Amino acid sequence: MIRTLLPAYAVARETTGELTGPELFGAERRQAAGALPLRLAEYGTVRRLARGCLAELGHPPVPLLRGADGAPRWPAGTVGSLTHCRGYRAAAVARTRDADGLGIDAEPRAPLPPRVLDQVASAAERAHLAELAAGGSDVPWCRLLFSAKEAYYKVWYPAMRCWLGFDDAEVVLAHGRHSGGFVVRPVPGGARRVRRDDAAFDPAATGFPALRGRWAAGTGTVVTVIAAPAGSLPRPGQAGRTATGRPRWAQ
Structure with missing residues (x-):
């Protein structure tokens, strides 16, 4: 896929x-x-x-x-x-020479547990998911939202070299039966941050862009992809911060 x-x-x-x-x-x-x-x-x-x-x-x-x-x-x-x-x-x-970054993510084709969804999606995103679900598709939109953020983080981290929380990015998914597009953008907030030195961090002020991606839903798996063309991202380390903790996407 x-x-x-x-x-x-x-x-x-x-x-x-x-x-x-x-x-x-x-x-x-x-x-x-x-x-x-x-x-x-x-x-x-x-x-x-x-x-x-x-x-x-x-x-x-x-x-x-x-x-x-x-x-x-x-x-x-x-x-x-x-x-x-x-x-x-x-x-x-x-x-x-062709790309500044690639991010791919695969997840089981199943809804996220409610407690996990509450941790990874804002109120606005949960309202967006409800609208998508009302369209009649059996795609697990909440899982796709999670996956889109994972793909975005895999592009973000090599360029910015700092942690990005789930509430530091916002996803908008395009409705589709088996595939479609999406956009992820950095947003200010980080309400769940607990480290004092991260409290004033505003991802939206870093110069890192919103990125478009594509998704597909297979029989048992959903996948998301983001490709950032060459010249589209800030240079590595531009944010001047270091990573805190290990991202979920460590492979």
């Missing part, structure tokens, strides 16, 4: 099962040492997919390690994104 949502300059691979070869690099095995078998399988599969994407762009196989913040480190001259959920794994890569 993800391959069909990306622009032509991006390369993507996806699978509904685990890939067992080729062998992981030693540095990757050491990084994943002690992981539970399921987590280790996910870790290996998305890296094998990513190396396949890089090969299509002419890059030799290299270790794809997580940094201290949990985000994957991509070879010079490339940007990419990884995702996995129950029954689905995917990777996407592009050259930096």
Whole structure:
């Protein structure tokens, strides 16, 4: 699904099962040492997919390690994104001459628990979801909203190098039966922030833009994709802040 949502300059691979070869690099095995078998399988599969994407762009196989913040480190001259959920794994890569960032996310095709929705969606977003649901589709709009924010964060973090809370971004989804578009934009607020040094942080004042994305709903999975064209994002570290904590999207 993800391959069909990306622009032509991006390369993507996806699978509904685990890939067992080729062998992981030693540095990757050491990084994943002690992981539970399921987590280790996910870790290996998305890296094998990513190396396949890089090969299509002419890059030799290299270790794809997580940094201290949990985000994957991509070879010079490339940007990419990884995702996995129950029954689905995917990777996407592009050259930096074509894209400033890529964000992909996959989630189970099921509604979010109400307590989770309350944590990730504002009152305005919940009203928007209710309008979408009234359109008669069986798409789990709340899950798509969550996924769209995850994809946005994967583009935000490499450029800004700082944490973004769920209430720091707002999503507007376009109605569709099986696929459609969406927009995510940074907003002031951060009402759930608890760190004193984050209290005055206004994502909307960073210069980071609203970004358009695309979504699709499959049999058991929903996916979202954001591709930021080259020249569209602030330079890395422009926000002058460091990350706090590990993002959910650490792969």
